[in-house]
Amino acid sequence: MKRRLFGLVGIFSVVCLGYLAFTIFDSKTASVVAAKKTYSATVYVAGHGGHFAKADVTIDPNNENDPIKVNSLDMVTIGTTASHKTHDARIDAGDSTVLFWSTYALDKDGKMHVGKSDLKTGNVVKDLAMTPDTRSPAKTGPVYCASGQSKDSYMPVFMGSEGYVDVFDKKSMAHKHRVFVSDLGYKAGTYQFVHGINSNDMKKFLLTFVLKGEDGKMNGKQDLVLVDTASLDRGKMKKLATATLSGEPAKTITFRQYFSKDDKYIFQSAGDRMWVIDTATLKLVDEKMTKPNFGENHDVMPTPDGKYALLTLRSNTEGCDVDGKPTPDKEITDGTLMVYDTDARKLVGKPVTVCLGCHKGMRKGDKSAILCGLDANYKK
Secondary structure, three states, X not given: OHHHHHHHHHHHHHHHHHHHOOEEEEOOOOEEEEOOOOEEEEEEEEEOOOEEEEEEEEEOOOOXXXXXXEEEEEEEEOOOOOOOOEOOOEEEOOEEEEEEEEEOOOOOOOOEEEEEEEOOOOOEEEXXXXXXXXXXXXXXXXXXXXXXXXXXXXXEEEOOOOOEEEEEEXXXXXXXXXXXXXXXXXXXXXXXXXXXXXXXOOOEEEEEEEEEOOOOXXXXXXXXXXXXXXXXXXXXXXEEEEEEEEOOOOOEOOOXXXXXXXXXXXXXXXXXXXXXXXXXXXXXXXXXXXXXXXOXXXXXXXXXXOOEEEEEEEEEEEEEOOOOOEEEEEEEEEEEEEEEEOOOOEEEEEEEEOOOOOOOOOOOOOOOOOEEEEEEEEOO
16 A cells, blocks of 8 residues: 555656646746747848848747747848839748748839739749739839738738739639729729738638828828638638727728637737737727837737737838948837737737848948838748
């Protein structure tokens, strides 16, 4: 009996010691708290330089001051600064080696581009140069910014006016449909920007509109409209639900967004802030200001388990003189990532740059490091 009891105690001790090895002791509460999960991912961040910043990152929520570590920084090139400014990163839900993209501005020939790249090689597989629609004239831009997908289609969203969703066959990149948001009752001139994305079950597609007031300026109101993805894939708009959220005029601007993996929440970038939205009701669950302290929020992507999210932020930082020495009085544009804790409903730590590692020699007013959307492959 004593031997058996000793054996049980020994096993219990080993289990306890093993558990403590992976926990943090909180002296204030005098309790043992389980260590938070860490994440590893390859993140692709769209920019105006004709490439995506390819950042191998570790996200460690246990490090509350610096939760993001950039282990390595590379790029995936799709063109030049003059021809392929991009806001749009969209990894194929069925093949993590395929990256779809679209351009934000017209090239020197007045064309907008849609394409896909092989992430194994970094090579462009397809690049379509397209003439802007006569209903949506654009001298330079904005053109595409956000995008979604179905099983067989890639769907970039035209950001300008009139806004629309294009539908491309993923395999051939053949253009199947162009679906204007006027089919939902949104007339050109009543909104500033359009963005959108699909839910993970691919049943819903969210479209967001930055509304204008009678004076023609952004009034801080943002419309959210859920439509049926299957109908959109066939070239039709079928409205499912709609709501309006409010912020500050000309500062609160809905840009790119993601659904949580279970589709219960929408993580929405909104310029001077970030929103978490209940998908079923389209009501606000949480709101966090990103300006003036951190930067302008342009995308929010949750981790696969939805416990955290990565924000892309545009911020200003110090430039350099002709010798490469820092000049604090001269600002340049930088692109950063930041972590949001979903359970605690708070932004964690400091943003980390994914641009300056390659753009160290930027000068005052340099805008080549402007980032926007992101997508990521998380490592198991």
